[in-house]
Amino acid sequence: MNPIKTALVGFGNVGEKTHAPLIQACPYLELCAVVERSQQKSKVKYPHVEVYRSLEALLEADAADLIVVVTPNDLHFEQAKLCLEKGKHVLVDKPVTISSEEAIILKRISEENERVLSVFQNRRLDGDFKTVQKLIDEEKLGKLVHFESHFDRFRPQISENWREKDNLGNGITYDLGTHLIDQAVCLFGMPKWVKAEIKVQRENAIADDFFDIILGYDTPYVRLTASVLSNAPMPKFLLQGYKGSYIKYGLDVQEKALKAGIAPEGDDWGVEDPSGWGKIYFADNTKSIQTERGDYRDFYLNLAKAIMGEEKLMVKIDEAINVLKIIESAFESSKNGQKIDL
The missing domain is CATH 3.30.360.10 (Dihydrodipicolinate Reductase; domain 2)
Structure with a gap:
């Protein structure tokens, strides 16, 4: 099958140094889009990606099937919620949310939409x-x-x-x-x-x-x-x-x-x-x-195969809820x- 189109929301130090290289290293994923509010740093290393100025613009363009949220912790819940409601698979950098109550809500939405939701416990x-x-x-x-x-x-x-x-x-x-x-x-x-x-x-x-x-x-x-x-x-x-x-x-x-x-x-x-x-x-x-x-490559490999229905997810949302x-x-x-x- 074709690689899963993957978008990175946030291109700060963690997004640039950790997530982007690991996504690139996974043969089942294709980094096709990055959300950067005011810059285009991602195009220096990844000239093929499309840069969007907001998550809403990315979702409106329907440019990716997997959304990786790498933004400050207080933005995780609303951004992940929006992505799941739009029918996207979602990976959130840890912690998935600030509160266990918010994480429980995300779990429900992911199950209702039959989408994979995981947390980057690398x-x-x-x-x-x-x-x-x-x-x-x-x-x-x-x-x-x-x-x-x-x-x-x-x-x-x-x-x-x-x-x-x-x-x-x-x-x-x-x-x-x-x-x-x-x-x-x-x-x-x-x-x-x-x-x-x-x-x-x-x-x-x-x-x-x-x-x-x-x-x-x-x-x-x-x-x-x-x-x-x-x-x-x-x-x-x-x-x-x-x-x-x-x-x-x-x-x-x-x-x-x-x-x-x-x-x-x-x-x-x-x-x-x-x-x-x-x-x-x-x-x-x-x-x-x-x-x-x-x-760490095994994390994204497992995530991709879980989306494809070939493996059980390594980091489950219930585990993230317990940590919170x-x-x-x-x-x-x-x-x-x-x-x-x-």
């Missing part, structure tokens, strides 16, 4: 996360008692990015917390309760820039944390079990490659150098653990200083 395809999944599945550490996931950066200066402005859905919890929570739920299912500290630590900052979230399971103890004021090496993952502990430093290699403009091509895409591999500390020895190959419910509970917990039952 970090399920990080090499380090796939390694953690394998270690848990194979019980390499024995019974797991502690799981810790970090996403730390050092950005002491407040930027002009919309995520740092006084917008709904701003801040690090909606940005990075969405990834860490999604990964934890993939591994352990929905927690029984949430306990969180969400803070604004930088002077004159508006948006939250630190979180420490505990997800309540019988076992293991699950801690998710992120900071923009962390300039010392911190583990990305720390797992502890009866047989030993696994620790992994550094982020998945794909984001850095995409930001550098490296096309997602070839068999070596997503392969981490051995110097970055994590280690298991057993009682009597230490062992380096090869990082599984990460591949946890985020909402985390903010409530931080505000009230209490554990919130789910």
Whole structure:
């Protein structure tokens, strides 16, 4: 069949550096249109695309069957809703909406129109996360008692990015917390309760820039944390079990490659150098653990095949709704200083 005509709504840093190259790399998709309000940056790399000044103009032209929404979080709901009502398949960059109630509405509309609706949870395809999944599945550490996931950066200066402005859905919890929570739920299912500290630590900052979230399971103890004021090496993952502990430093290699403009091509895409591999500390020895190959290309490949009816969707809207419910509970917990039952 012909490639699925795909449009990108938003051509900021994430749209340009991440989504457009991954769409181009998928043989079942054709990037044919981009919505840019005032520029035509997309035509520099993709001269064949048609540029539209608004989502409404794109939909009026009926130029694409799959719409990828990569705009500020507070625009996601209305834009995705409009696309679904026009009978389009929709992928929304995470988080799908700001509230679980909005996401439930989108789910209903997608089902009524028999359209695919998904969320860009690409970090399920990080090499380090796939390694953690394998270690848990194979019980390499024995019974797991502690799981810790970090996403730390050092950005002491407040930027002009919309995520740092006084917008709904701003801040690090909606940005990075969405990834860490999604990964934890993939591994352990929905927690029984949430306990969180969400803070604004930088002077004159508006948006939250630190979180420490505990997800309540019988076992293991699950801690998710992120900071923009962390300039010392911190583990990305720390797992502890009866047989030993696994620790992994550094982020998945794909984001850095995409930001550098490296096309997602070839068999070596997503392969981490051995110097970055994590280690298991057993009682009597230490062992380096090869990082599984990460591949964000698989996300768009699955999305295309789900639209064609050939595969089950990797990231389902129900999963995104659960993540939003946890985020909402985390903010409530931080505000009230209490554990919130789910």
